[in-house]
Structures are given as C-alpha cells and as structure tokens.
Amino acid sequence: MKHNKAQKFGMVIDLDKCTGCGSCMVACMSENNVPFRKDESDKFLSITWMRVYRLTNGKPFPNTDICYLPRPCMQCAGQHEGHSPCVSVCPAIATDYSTETGIVSQIYTRCFGCRYCMASCPYHARYFNWWDPIWPDGMEKYLSPNVSPRMRGVVEKCSFCFHRYQLAKEKAFMEGRRNIEENEYQTACTQACPAGAVTFGDLNNPDHAVYNLVKPDHKHSGRPTNPHAFRLLERLGTNPKVYYLSSRKWVRQVGDNYLKNEAKVKKPVHHG
Amino acid sequence: MKIGRRGFLSFVIGGAAGTALSPLPWKLTDDSSIWTQMWPWTPVPKDGETSYVNSVCTLCSGGCGITVRKIDERAVKIEGMKGHPINNGGACLLGLSGLQLLYGPTRIKSPLKRTGKRGQGGWEKISWKAAVSEVVEKLGNLRSKSQSHTVGFVSGSDRGTIPRLFERFLTAYGSPNLMRMPSVRDSYELTLHMMQGVQALPGFDFENADFILSLGSGIIDGWGSPVRMFRANSAWQNANVKVIQIEPRLSNTAAKSSKWIPINPGTETALVMGLAHVIIKEYLYDTGFILNYTNGFEDWKRLVMDNYSPDSVAAITGIDSGTIVVLARSFANASRPLAICGRGDGSSPVSLKGCTAVHALNALVGNVNKKGGVWAVSDTDYISWPEIEMDSKAAAGMQHERLDGAGSKKYLFSRYLMNRLPETVNSGAQYPLQALFVSGANPLYTLHDTKSTEKAFDKIPFVVSFSSYMDETAQNADLILPNHVFLERYEDVPAPVGLIQPVIGLAKPVVEPQFNTRHVGDVIIRMAKGLGGSVADAFPWDSYYSCLKETLNDNWETLVDKGFRSDTELMNPTLESSFDTVSGKFEFINPDTGSMPQFKPVSIEGDEKLYPLVLIPYDSIRLANSYIGDPPFAIKTVEDTVLKGKYVFVEINPKTARSAGLHEGQRVLLITPKGKAEVKIHLFEGIMPGIIALPRGLGHTAFDDYLAGKGINFNTLIGTVEDPDSGMDTAWGIRAKLSKV
Structure with a gap:
C-alpha cells in the first residue's frame, strides 16, 4: 500500500480583513467545550485557544491605527520537523508532533500539569486548568462528544480542531477514499469567520488556497515568499504553520521583536 | 554496622540512581496524572446520532441563517448556514454562543408572579392558566371601564407575524399604544416619508457601491445586519472600494476603513452640508436627476451656498477645508457613491435634519433607487389577515392620541416615539398608563436615562414581560409570561432592515422547549380568546402555529425545508415610480413642514464649565x-x-x-x-x-x-x-x- 504524502495543515489569516469581531474565539470555545468562569477579565487565567490580540501602532492622535491579530496554536514544526518548543520539553509525552498532519497534539490524560510547555511556548498559546470546569446547571447539555472536557491540573491548547480531521478521514474511509478534500476539513474558526479572513488547508498541497496565499518556501522551514505574509516571531525559528497577511508595514513589524530603528529583517536564528 | 559519611552518600546517590533507572518514576508520574484527573464530576458528554437543523437566528434583527448540530436531542453547536443570502456560512459571536442562552441559568422556567415589592426578586411560580386569566381579568376590567387605551405594548420590532399579532390585539382591544424600540431606522423611515412620500424601509446596495461615506456608522461594529456588513466590508477590500469613516474616535470601523477623518462629535451634518456645497459649487452633481426627478433644489442650493462654505464647515467640524473639498470631489466622482448615517451600531436615531441631509447628499449624486445606492424598499407583505371588526369600545379606545406623541400634531409623521414614553408617564400630562406589555425589548436597560425610565415604570400599575430571560425589565415586572427562546419556537423573520432583496426566514424549533414556557404568539391568542367578543373574533386561529402556517401559505414548505426563501430577481424600482410626493418628485424641502436638510447642532446636556x-x-x-x-x-x-x-x-x-x-x-x-x-x-x-x-x-x-x-x-x-x-x-x-x- 502506498503511503499518503505527508500533509502540513496550516492557516493563513488576512489581517487586512480581520475585524476583531471575536467570532473565531467563540466558534472555538463552543466547538471545543472550552470552559468559562464568572470573571474572565484576568487574561492570564482566561482559557482562549484562539485569542484575538489588539495591536496599535503607538502613534498619537490622529495617526493612530489598530490591527487585530487572532492567535491560535501555531503548530510549530521547529527547525527539524517535530522539534516544536513545547513538544521537546514535555516530560510526559503529553504533547506530540504528528509528521502526518503537522499538528501538535495535546493528550490531557497524560499531562500531569508541570506547565513546562507553557513556559517554552513563545506564543502564550497554552493554558492551564487551575480549576475544575463548571458549567452552570443545565449547560452541560451543549457539550460536544467530539472533544473531551478537561479537568483541573492539565494544560490545553488549540488542536486545529483535530476531531474534525478524524471525522473527515472516517467519512472518506467509509466512502472508499484515501484522501480528504480541502473543504472536508476546516477548523471551526475558519468556518465561522464572517469576514472570510481565515483560510485553512494543506501547506504542502499547491492546489490549496493556503499554499497559494503565502507560497511557503519549504526548503527554508516554510518561510513565506509572499512579501505581505509573515509569521509571528519568525526569528525564533519555531517554524509555525500559522501565517498572517498584512499590507501594513507596522503590523508586519510588530509580528516579530524588532528593535527600534532596526531596518532590515535578519535571517532566523537556528535553535536546537 | 557503622554508617560513615562515605557510606551514607553512596547509599543515597546509589539509591537515587537506581530508582531513576527503574520504571518507578515514570510509573509514578503517569499514575499521579491518573489519580488527580479521573474525577467523577468532570462531565463526559454523551455520544449519539448527529443531525443538523436549519433555522434563523433572532438574537438581533440581522436575520442570519443558522445550522444547528445536534447529538440525539441535544443541540451542541450553532454555525452559520452555508448558502444563506445574508450570511453565507458566517456568524457573529452572539449567534455562535446562542446555546448558552438556550441552556443557560438566566432562563425563566415557568410563569412567575411577583411577591413582595417590585424589583426585589420575590417570585412565585404560577400555572399558565392562572397567569393568562390574571391578564385577561386585568384587561377585561380596564376595557369595561372604557380605559382600553391605557394599555401599552413595547416590542423590539414591528415586522413579522408576532408584532403584527400584538398590533392586531391592541386594535381589536382598543388601544393605539404599540411602541417599537428606537433605532436609526426611525430616522430613515421618516426621511423617506418626508423626501420621497413613501412609507418604506431604507435599503442600501452596499454590494454594488464603490465609495462609502459613513457618518459614524459602525459598519463592522454592529450597524445594520452585522454579518452582511462584515461580508460587504471584506468584498470592499477585495475590490478596492474606498470607505471613509467620519467620527471622533478610532473605532474598529475607522481602523478598517480606507481613511478615518476625526470630527468634532455631533457636527457630522455640517460636514454633509459642506460636501454638498463643494459638489454644487463645482457642478459635480447629477444634473439629469436633479432636473428631472427633484423639487426644491434651487431653494436648498441657496441655503447650502450661503451657509456652508468649506471654511465655515471647517470651523464647525474641525476638519480642514482642503480635506472637505477633496472628500467632496472623490465622493461625487465615484461612479456609485453611497453615504450612510446612524452612529455606532445604529441603535439611536439621528436628527431629522441630519438624516435628510445625508439623503440629500445621495440625491445630489443621483443614487436614489439605483444600483449601488439607497433604496426605498417596500416591506414584503406576506401577511394578509381578515379585517378586524372593532366594537364600539375598541373604536373609542383607538380614538385616543398615542401616549408617546407619535402622530400627534407636533410629531405628525413619526410612527413610534418610545423614548418619549417615560417623560409622558412621569409628567402625567396625558392619561395614565395602566398596563404595559413588553416583548423582545428591555427598555429598562436600553433606553437613555435609566432613572427616568425606572420612575415611569414605577408609575405603571401592571407590567407584564414576555422575556425568556431574567432581564432588567422582567425583574421589574409584575408578571412574567416566558416565551420560548428562538431555538424552541417557530417564527417568521422578515429581511433585515437595509437589505434590498426580499428574503423571508423561518426560525423553527431545534429542540423541545426546555422549560414550562409558552410561545408568545399562543399567549396573545389565548388572551384574545379569554377576552371574548370582537377581540376573540379577530383571532380565528386555534394556535400560533396554525396562524403562521396559514399566513405563509405557499412558502411554508420551502421555509420549513430550507429555512429561508429569497427572490433573486430584484424588483429594481423605476425612478418614475419612486416618488409618491405631491410633485411626484424627490423633495429637497418637505412641502408640508418646510423642513430642509441643514445643520442645527443637537446640544447635549451639561455646563461646559462644570463638565469640561x-x-x-x-x-x-x-x-x-x-x-x-x-x-x-x-x-x-x-x-x-x-x-x-x-x-x-x-x-x-x-x-x-x-x-x-x-x-x-x-x-x-x-x-x-x-x-x-x-x-x-x-x-x-x-x-x-x-x-x-x-x-x-x-x-x-x-x-x-x-x-x-x-x-x-x-x-x-x-x-x-x-x-x-x-x-x-x-x-x-x-x-x-x-x-x-
């Protein structure tokens, strides 16, 4: 049996189109049984697999500008595929990198809550359950059986709606197909975005929209060749699979830790 | 045996190394995660058969189609409906969190009657029979005392079968006091009436416009049908359509626009007049349209030319005159420019002079009832019910002036003025309001000047809320008759205001009612039957379901099946038939009132010295x-x-x-x-x-x-x-x- 070609699922978010409406955040919460508490205004404790950040250019009135930046898990591949910051530190193998899909998994029952992965994630994409989740009386009714609710003491994060991939694969298998189509596997946030700012697909597949939007250079750890495309903290060399598009230079610059007055983009530093 | 220092260290280090090499630490970490995680109280959602139900979201008036995923009898996820003409798969965050409203703790679980003082939270559960008969008794008493006109209804909307049933009930019962909650739609309706002589809804052909001038309208902050506006906004990005946002604060809309022009708050109309000045001065207006289809242009032109030069407008608005001139030129030179008003999410009206000024600006460039322009959309009237036979009591009741003053001599053409109700009730200038019914609205939260609204509510002896949730108004009611939430009930959803194509949606039950609630439509019918006589005769249906099915008639099957019905063939109104004024033309100056679009500052409360x-x-x-x-x-x-x-x-x-x-x-x-x-x-x-x-x-x-x-x-x-x-x-x-x- 011939093996399928490895896929590399990735996301492209057009920041020119993103309106910061928050639909992606809520679509994610309701798809993935994300818990909530009475006060969610302490953002260090608020679990949001997908979080929309608000960036400003810092210029005084009236030259101020705002840009919203949705941040899911970046599903980093690292410099050598599988060498993601979190995966390489997990002592319990509770998080792992799939070379078949490029998705970083999180296995809650294996996690014992050391939070080493949180410390190593440069994107704050991982969240710790300090409390047991509590759904007010009757609200457990809407919980989806596709994603297990987490318990106190474990770390959780965006999975690129991996259960949707599994369902799509199952369906394809039942229909005697080996591969799934682009539209058969889409994350909840992609689907919900009313502005059409989020695109999702296989970065290895030249027929997929994500590939054509950023034209990743796979020889150089997937760096985008589209001049408007960028990845967060590119210089750390985490090789993320989430790309952003922006026509505004200041937005592209805040995507990395640029020093004031720094003119040129330096080559990524290779870690590990 | 003597244990020396060396021996002790060897033992400890050796022991540690030995343990580390054994599987014990790994077994222990693994076990610890299992011991600390397998709590019986962590829910394990039950699996079952997956199904999907198409419906319409009614959490706002946007009219988006939704597809609800179900596992057996549980609704587990709301998603935007693919292929729906309004949202095509997209959804806003409120719609997406709709299941928390369905299964949430704020639901009212059965009819409630107040015990103790109002607003103190003392409630007693009562049966539906008792609840309805209490209402019927109150209403019957008032009617027998010829006080039917002292009953009021507040509704979030006046379109679709439910608000129309309220209207029908009040007419048959004998009260003119049906009030709709305020929004910028009020201003637009009045503007269309004053300038075009029509009773119509404003429609905006955003999808075909190529230049948008927004006077503070939060295009992506909730204005209009939100998901439609998000989609339009993205389409503009793709097509390089210029969007100019005028407001004093960098809102999300301003940040996403092509250009944000900050303006002194409350002076937007002055800018509009200034733009008109430049357009007229430089002959950039649509001469054909002005000549053939408008009336009163010369008089308005004089007013514009005399008072609104870029320099004087610059002094008012704080926008420099060069910017005003450039903006006017680019607006007029665009092929399908469109100006809109209504600040923020459009939940507050703007002044009549301001709204007519914006409409006049659109008329200057001739984009009225045209592709990419502003349309007067006549509401798709699929509701045709038999005439109401009013008895003498009802007829007498209907003779009274409305409490909110709409349609009175002073505000002849305004249809609803809910904002005036608190003041009228508090001043006691007219007749007192004896009973108020509230549905799809939360006036104690959403009306300006909460204190005055609260005071007015305190004066109304009988307040009934149909709310599904314990909101501010329900909390201060005497009786709560909880409606099903949108995922439990049938309801027709007319096209949202602003849309030009006729779309009807049907919300339908996704799950069984979770609590002892009842459809507000059924309650109204029951109330009418309880009152008997001509009021009961006006409601020939035995349930809301049969009323709705009969009303939608031929559309029923399609609506149940697809969730919506949309006519792709647009009825583009011809310009000849667009104006129902005496002159048959677009009126720059309303012939009845002489009112003309111009800038009259709306001064706000407070002394500048005390409040800087x-x-x-x-x-x-x-x-x-x-x-x-x-x-x-x-x-x-x-x-x-x-x-x-x-x-x-x-x-x-x-x-x-x-x-x-x-x-x-x-x-x-x-x-x-x-x-x-x-x-x-x-x-x-x-x-x-x-x-x-x-x-x-x-x-x-x-x-x-x-x-x-x-x-x-x-x-x-x-x-x-x-x-x-x-x-x-x-x-x-x-x-x-x-x-x-």
Missing part, C-alpha cells in the same frame, strides 16, 4: 447592546482594557489625561449631570482630546453572575435630547468630568 469633557458611547460587536445580554462566551472575549473585574475603562486621550494628572488603570469617578460611576482610565491615542468614551452593553443589573455587575450601563449616565422635528431622542453624548478617588 464630552462623554460619548462606543459599540463593539463583542458587547450585545440590545435586549439580549452577552452570554458567558461573548463576555469572555471582551478585552482587559475594556473591562477588568467589575470596572469598565473609560477611554481618554493621553494628552487629556496628562493635563488632568491621570494615568493608565487609575480608578476615577466619572460624573455627568445624570449620574456618576467609578471607572478606570484607559489611555487611548485613537480618541480626540477632550472626548472620553465608554462602551455600551455592560453594567447589567439583571441576568446572571456571568454578566451582572460588570462595568456601567452607559444609559444611566446619559439623558435624552428630543429632536424638535421628529420627537426622537437624538442624544449622542453628554458633558462629563473625571475626579480622582
């Missing part, structure tokens, strides 16, 4: 600001520079803050002539110096712990400002000061 700052509201799609409060998921998305703990942040320019000695995160007292509140300071470069802004949608006192007690309700800090031409509340802000605590 101006407080304005801002809207965000993340904060529901209508009768639905934010569910837990939605409130979770609110940033920590907007809300932190129980404090809301007031936005202030760093320059203003510095001169007042205020710093980021500082707690201060915000004081307006209407009230005061403790808030925190957020420095924001994107707001005009001298202006401060608060978000709307926070500060609920009702609902649950996930929403209540967070921040301040903006409406408690602002008063009303009545527009002398229309009677609408056109307050756009209030003077304020900040003092350190």
